[in-house]
Amino acid sequence: MQRGTGSRPAVRVHGAGHGPQWDRITATRVGRVLEQYNLTWIEEPLDAYDAEGHAAFAATLDTPIATGEMLTGVGEHTTLIEAGSSDSVQPDAPRVGGITPFLQIAAPADHKGRAMAPHFVMEIHVHPSAASPRTAWVEHLEWPEPMFNERLEVRDGRNGWRLRRTAPVSVTLGQLRNVGR
Numbered sequence: 001m002q003r004g005t006g007s008r009p010a011v012r013v014h015g016a017g018h019g020p021q022w023d024r025i026t027a028t029r030v031g032r033v034l035e036q037y038n039l040t041w042i043e044e045p046l047d048a049y050d051a052e053g054h055a056a057f058a059a060t061l062d063t064p065i066a067t068g069e070m071l072t073g074v075g076e077h078t079t080l081i082e083a084g085s086s087d088s089v090q091p092d093a094p095r096v097g098g099i100t101p102f103l104q105i106a107a108p109a110d111h112k113g114r115a116m117a118p119h120f121v122m123e124i125h126v127h128p129s130a131a132s133p134r135t136a137w138v139e140h141l142e143w144p145e146p147m148f149n150e151r152l153e154v155r156d157g158r159n160g161w162r163l164r165r166t167a168p169v170s171v172t173l174g175q176l177r178n179v180g181r
Contacts, residue, residue, distance in 0.1 A: 011037065012066070015045035022046060024053050031061045041066040041088055049076070054085035066090055068105075069119035073097065077105040081112050088136060092119040099128050106132040 013034060015022055022030065027045040034042065041064040046053045048070035058065040064087035071077055072095050080086060089109045093102040102118070106128070109116055115136035118125035122138050129135040 010040040012040045012043055014043045024050075024057065027053075027057055028060055031057065031063060035061060035063055039063050043067065043090070044069065051079045051083040051085045054080065055083045058084060058086060064088060066117055069095075071096065074101045074104045078108055081105075081108045081114055084112075086114065088115040088117040090117050090119045090139075093124050093128065094121070095119075102128045103131065106134075110134050 015027065015030075022045055024046065031042055031045065042061075043066040045057055045065065045067075048067060054065060054067055065085070066088035067086045068077055068080055068090040069092055071080070071091070074096065077089060077091055077096070081089060089105065091102050091105045093099055096102055096105065102125075106116055110133055113134075115134050116129065116132045117137040117139070118129055118135070119139055125138050129138050
């Protein structure tokens with residue numbers, strides 16, 4: 001990819017977070033093979049609630065680990081952060097209960113030197129991410145865009161967080177009903 005683009009793209013590998021989980025042995029074997037590619041991170045290599053396993057995995061490799069997108073509360077994220085389970089924390093504001101819990105996760109992540117990389121719907125995470133001093137990435141998916149009247153622009157894969165119109169991001173109930181149709 002670098003030869004084709006002239007620059008080194010950020011390459012992340014998503015583990016088995018959404019499907020059959022890798023066990024600790026498989027994750028370690030895969031992680032060791034992937035080390036040679038100097039990845040940005042390996043995401044969700046183990047079951048989301050396996051703080052001890054993630055911590056052991058993170059200690060084994062030089063490749064950064066990202067996890068947390070499947071967790072549903074501040075306490076679950078705090079357990080991962082305190083255990084040293086990842087280099088990047090991936091809270092999902094709708095899953096954890098909103099903006100306030102998101103920011104309650106950002107504080108201990110910052111204290112422990114963990115990057116923030118919020119999961120899902122960039123439009124929801126732009127402002128709390130800007131308030132989090134260690135936000136490294138904000139995930140962008142195109143399929144939820146029909147929920148919003150305005151779209152956020154991504155420019156050169158970077159901080160092009162400007163609304164195309166000067167209005168707050170808003171969502172209508174009709175748009176929510178039609179997502180994915």
